[in-house]
Amino acid sequence: MELVMSVAIGLLFMAAVYLMLSKSLIRIIIGTGLLSHGAHLLLLTMGGLGGTAPPVVADGVTVGDYADPLPQALILTAIVISFAVTSFFLVLAYRAYQELGTDNMELLRGTEDYE
Amino acid sequence: MSNLALFPIVIPLIFAAVLMLFPKNLKMQRAVAIAGVSATLISALVLFSKVSTDGIQAVTLGSWPAPFGISMVSDMLSVLLVLSSTLVTLFVLFYSIPTIGVKRERSFYYPAVLFLMTGVNGAFTTGDIFNLFVFIEVLLMASYALIVHGGEKPQLRESIKYLLVNIISSALFVSAVAYLYSVTGTLNMADLAVKIPEIEAVGILTVIAVLFLVVFGFKAAIFPLYFWLPGSYFAPPMAILALFGALLTKVGVYAIMRTYTLFFTMNIGFTHELLAIIAILTILAGCIGALAYFDVKKIIIYNIIIAVGVILFGVSQLNEAGVEGSIFYLVHDMLIKAALFLLVGILTVIFGTSDLRKMGGLIKSYPLFGWTFLIAAFGLAGIPPLSGFPGKLLIVQGGFEGTHFWGSLVILATSLLVLLSVVRIFIYAFWGEPAKIVTIDRKHYLSMFVPTAILVALTVVLGAGAELFMPFISDAGEVLLNPSLYIDAVLKE
Numbered sequence: 103m104e105l106v107m108s109v110a111i112g113l114l115f116m117a118a119v120y121l122m123l124s125k126s127l128i129r130i131i132i133g134t135g136l137l138s139h140g141a142h143l144l145l146l147t148m149g150g151l152g153g154t155a156p157p158v159v160a161d162g163v164t165v166g167d168y169a170d171p172l173p174q175a176l177i178l179t180a181i182v183i184s185f186a187v188t189s190f191f192l193v194l195a196y197r198a199y200q201e202l203g204t205d206n207m208e209l210l211r212g213t214e215d216y217e
Numbered sequence: 218m219s220n221l222a223l224f225p226i227v228i229p230l231i232f233a234a235v236l237m238l239f240p241k242n243l244k245m246q247r248a249v250a251i252a253g254v255s256a257t258l259i260s261a262l263v264l265f266s267k268v269s270t271d272g273i274q275a276v277t278l279g280s281w282p283a284p285f286g287i288s289m290v291s292d293m294l295s296v297l298l299v300l301s302s303t304l305v306t307l308f309v310l311f312y313s314i315p316t317i318g319v320k321r322e323r324s325f326y327y328p329a330v331l332f333l334m335t336g337v338n339g340a341f342t343t344g345d346i347f348n349l350f351v352f353i354e355v356l357l358m359a360s361y362a363l364i365v366h367g368g369e370k371p372q373l374r375e376s377i378k379y380l381l382v383n384i385i386s387s388a389l390f391v392s393a394v395a396y397l398y399s400v401t402g403t404l405n406m407a408d409l410a411v412k413i414p415e416i417e418a419v420g421i422l423t424v425i426a427v428l429f430l431v432v433f434g435f436k437a438a439i440f441p442l443y444f445w446l447p448g449s450y451f452a453p454p455m456a457i458l459a460l461f462g463a464l465l466t467k468v469g470v471y472a473i474m475r476t477y478t479l480f481f482t483m484n485i486g487f488t489h490e491l492l493a494i495i496a497i498l499t500i501l502a503g504c505i506g507a508l509a510y511f512d513v514k515k516i517i518i519y520n521i522i523i524a525v526g527v528i529l530f531g532v533s534q535l536n537e538a539g540v541e542g543s544i545f546y547l548v549h550d551m552l553i554k555a556a557l558f559l560l561v562g563i564l565t566v567i568f569g570t571s572d573l574r575k576m577g578g579l580i581k582s583y584p585l586f587g588w589t590f591l592i593a594a595f596g597l598a599g600i601p602p603l604s605g606f607p608g609k610l611l612i613v614q615g616g617f618e619g620t621h622f623w624g625s626l627v628i629l630a631t632s633l634l635v636l637l638s639v640v641r642i643f644i645y646a647f648w649g650e651p652a653k654i655v656t657i658d659r660k661h662y663l664s665m666f667v668p669t670a671i672l673v674a675l676t677v678v679l680g681a682g683a684e685l686f687m688p689f690i691s692d693a694g695e696v697l698l699n700p701s702l703y704i705d706a707v708l709k710e
Contacts, residue, residue, distance in 0.1 A: 122385075127377070134384045141391040148399035173398070176347055180391050183354045187387070190361060191380055197365075198373040210374050 107147040114140035127195045127205040134191065138184035142177045149173030221267055222274045222291035224260035225299050225338040229253055233331035240325055247314055250327035254307045257334065261300045268296045269689060273696065273706035275344065283708045284408040290344035290707055293693035294544060298341045298471060301548050304675070305463045305555040306334050311668035312559050313456035315661055316566070321367050321454075329366065333359035333460065340468045344707055346397065346404045349472060350390050353436065357383050360465060363457045364449065375452035382445040386435035393428040400425065407707035410480040410700045419483050426481040426488045430473065430495075437469025439529065440498040443522050447506060450518050455562030458514070462521050463555035467547060470525055474532050474543065478697040485535065493533035493621050499526030504631050507638035511573045513561040513646075516638050517554070520597065523635055524550045530624050531612035539615020541694040545683070546608030548690075552676045553597050553604060557639070559669040560590050564646055566665065569655045573642060578651030586666060587647040593673045594643055596680060598636035604680030607687075 114136050121133030153169030199205050232253030239245055268274055268291055277286035291299075310330065317326060336356025343349050361383075365376040398404055400421055401412045416422060431442070438446045446466075450458055473492075481488055499522060506519030528550065531543030563586065565571045567579065580587040592603065599605030609632065616625030679686065696702050 122381075130381065134381065134388075137385065137388045138391070141388040141395070144392050145395040145398075148395035150399070172404075173395075176394070176398075179347075179351060183351070183387075184384075186358065187354075187361075187380075187384055190358070191384070194361075194365060194373070194376060194380065197368065198377055201368065201370055201373050210377065 103151050104147055107143060107151065111140050111143050111147065114143065125207045127199070127207065130207070131188065131191050131195060135184070135188055138180070138188075142180055142184075145177050145180065146173050149176075219267070219274060220276055221260070221264050222276050222289050222342055225257050225264065225303065226289075226335055226342060228257045228260055229331040229334040229338070232256070233328040233335065236328040236331065237325060241323055243319065243322055246322060246327050250331065251307070251310060253331055254303065254310055254334070257338070258300075258303045258307060261296070261303050261338075264291060265296050265300055268293055269692065273703065275707045277707075284403055284405045287348050288344035288405055288407065288707050289342050289348075290407070290703070291342055292696045292703060292706070293689055294471075294474075294697060295341045297544070297548055297689060297693055298467070298551075299338045301551045302337050302341070302464050302467070303334065305551055305672075306330065306460065308668045308672045309456055309459050309463075309555060309559070312459070312562070312665060315664040316562065317454060317456050318367075324366070325362070326366060329359050329362045330460065332356075333363065333464070335359075337464050337468060341471060344406045346406060346409070346476075347394055350387070350394060353390070353468065353472075354387065356465070356468065357387070360461065363460070364453050366457065367454070369452075372452045375449045378445055379449040382435060382449075386432055389428070389435075390432045393425060393432050396421075396425050396428065405707070406475070406479055407704045410704050411708070413480045413483055416483075422481070423484045423487055426477075426484070427491065429476055429481070430488070430492065433469045433472040433476070434495075435469070436466065437473060437525050437529070438466050438499075438522050439525060440495045440502055443499065443502065443525075446522065447515060447518050450521075451514055455514075455558060455565065458518075459555045459558035459562070462518065462558050463551045466521055466525055467551055470528050470547060473529060474547075474697070477532060478535065478540065479700050479703060482535075482700075489533045489535060493530060493624055496526045496528075496530035496533055497624050497627050499523070499529070500627060500631050501526075504634045504638075508634060508641075512571050513564055513573060513642055514571050516642060517557050517561055520557070520635060520638065521554060523631065524554070527609065527612060527628055530621075530628065531608075531615055534612075534615040534619040534621065535698070536615050536618050537691075537694060537698060538611045538618055540697050541687075541690050542608050542611025542613075542615055544608075544693050544697075545686070545690050546605070546612060549596075549604040549608050549676065549679060552672060552679065553593060556593050556669060556672040556676060557597060559665075559672065560586075560593055561642070563662075563665050563669065564590075564642075566657065567654050568646070568652065573645040576646040576652050577649040578647070579654070580647040581651060582654070585670075587643070589666075589670050589673050590647070591640075591643055592677065594636070594639035596673075596676050597639055599632055600636070602681045602683075604676045604683070606680060607683040 118133045118137035155163045155167040157168045157171040274291040276289045339352035434442045503522030531539040596603035599609040613625040
């Protein structure tokens with residue numbers, strides 16, 4: 103299972119890098135979304151995917167059976183943060199498109215008022 | 218166990234939330250924001266006196282025992298940084314009242330500043346790697362709001378890049394945390410300091426340490442990763458720029474300082490050697506930038522990068538002189554960078570441009586301002602008895618005592634370049650033929666100049682009275698060099 107997850111994470115990172123290298127702003131934003139998904143899955147996988155019982159003390163469950171609750175808590179936090187940042191980025195991109203009239207990163211280099 | 222360590226984080230948070238209720242009432246906005254920062258400053262002072270008498274203060278949230286709950290740890294280093302960042306914010310706040318503009322003030326400028334403070338103070342205080350990530354996100358979120366605040370075209374353009382760089386570095390941060398957790402099984406810094414020396418797989422830990430260096434290096438703007446900083450910091454107005462320059466990169470520097478002294482010490486021969494080389498390259502790259510531009514903002518922005526290199530070089534030496542020098546220089550740099558940004562802010566207001574070649578002859582009309590600027594410039598370069606000197610002296614001494622005497626030589630040589638870069642501003646702007654200036658009325662000028670001058674005066678006190686502050690600095694250095702003090706304070710709670 104870990105192997106499958108690792109391949110999936112690798113694919114996500116690959117797609118993210120590909121999208122972020124493009125010139126269109128909206129592709130870049132989708133790329134950042136994929137990048138944080140990859141990072142979150144990595145966090146889950148690195149915590150270990152084993153564990154059959156929820157992490158609550160109960161009869162007949164030994165320590166080895168518990169799923170590790172910490173990565174799940176971490177991912178929850180990280181997902182909320184990346185959700186907020188992505189929505190901010192989308193709003194910023196829309197506003198920038200309105201003001202600057204382009205979403206092409208080539209045209210957003212911006213040193214024109216400056217030598 | 219006392220909750221005192223949490224106050225500098227919680228107070229600005231509460232005040233920021235309150236401020237969001239009445240955005241249009243300007244007088245109240247200003248008064249409540251200043252009250253909030255002052256309250257934070259008082260709580261930081263109380264915490265400071267508590268730490269200096271009773272030692273490290275550790276709080277674990279929810280009373281979970283230490284490695285399981287989230288620890289907040291206030292040692293001397295973190296409380297010194299909390300204190301100086303709060304102080305800087307207070308002065309920047311006074312400066313922003315006349316300069317930032319009513320339009321910005323009405324649209325949640327002050328809450329954003331206070332949220333930024335929450336994040337910065339939290340990042341300095343936390344004792345948990347993942348919690349550090351969360352606080353860095355808090356301060357980044359506030360900084361996104363501030364950098365784009367006002368919505369001018371260059372701001373929108375530059376904040377896209379700033380946002381993108383930080384999203385990538387945050388994703389890397391999460392990945393680095395994941396690797397660290399899978400190898401050590403803990404994220405509490407004190408617990409990491411216990412567990413890491415017991416792990417034999419030094420190779421993978423070294424990789425993780427370098428990954429963290431990359432993550433924090435993005436925030437701190439170290440050598441190859443500083444590319445985003447000059448462009449992004451150029452866009453926002455001066456008060457926001459002063460906040461960013463004084464506080465944001467310092468969080469990255471602090472994080473490197475903490476992790477590279479507390480627990481990533483398993484392979485010093487590689488990681489700290491790398492840190493020393495990168496620090497020197499950072500200084501050189503910053504010097505090239507500082508000398509290349511004719512724009513006052515750019516010159517000071519590149520000086521941020523130089524200072525980051527100097528501080529990290531001291532940390533990489535891992536000896537008493539180097540680490541104490543770094544701490545002193547870090548505190549000095551927060552104050553002096555804020556002061557310099559505010560000073561060049563006044564310059565750009567007076568001349569109506571930030572281009573040095575269009576300035577000149579200001580010493581006749583604003584003599585006091587000129588001399589204040591010169592003092593700040595000398596302070597930045599580290600001319601005794603001003604505040605840059607003791608820190609730099611100790612860092613250079615640390616380099617000579619360690620194995621990197623060549624690094625110390627570079628720092629000494631580049632001090633002259635730093636001096637040249639800022640004195641160039643002085644020569645162009647204050648000497649020579651008087652250039653066209655914008656007439657500003659006396660009251661407006663004084664409301665900008667007074668907070669700035671007080672900040673400069675504070676750096677002079679810090680430099681001339683360095684002997685007074687040294688006991689606290691060596692306290693902070695002692696904790697960094699003896700991780701067992703930190704571990705005992707957190708885990709024996």
